Amino acid sequence: MAVASVSTITSASPIGWQDAIERGFERASRTLRNITGMQVVSEKARVEDGRITEYLVTMQVIFVLEEPPA
Template sequence: MNDHVYKQIELTGSSTISSDDAIRTAIERASKTLRNLHWFQVTEIRGQIENGNVAHWQVRLKVDMRLED
């Protein structure tokens, strides 16, 4: 088994549906232009309130990409 090295980037995903959807949005979009995405960690969750309801979710993620050999 090879030892792996990872590069970490930060992404912010947003959604009007849920925090989970904001995570998926960020990862799916990043995976269109970045390779070897392997891990993520949620570092911040924020939301916008309108008329007493959550109107928008925003989630900040740290995402690790495995560097190619």
Template sequence: MYGKDRIYKKVEVIGVSPDGVEAAIQAAVNRAHKTLDRLSWFEVQDIRGHVQEDGRITEYQVVLKVAFELKD
């Protein structure tokens, strides 16, 4: 499956969701998958969110590095 001469490029994306960290990650990966060929893996760099005045969390923001394999 994996060749010996794989080269990857990483780019930063930020996923946003009101439904939690995992949903924010999935949103970022879904969008990256639509725009980048040969998407391979991701790394979570940072997690943050928005808190309302009443203390409720209304938005999760996850900064990811996603990697895709460069074409020959």
């Protein structure tokens, strides 16, 4: 089936951007079936008292649209 939808996701992690990407991807996988691709859009961080406290990622997730029941 050839039609897919693109969804924009933001995800955060206290450890790093790689972990934020994995969290976001795992979370998206639980809601969106048939994911076929993803793309990193931006990498940011929140800082407090001179230390990074949260790594933030925005990414696009592509998933095939399932057929609605007839």
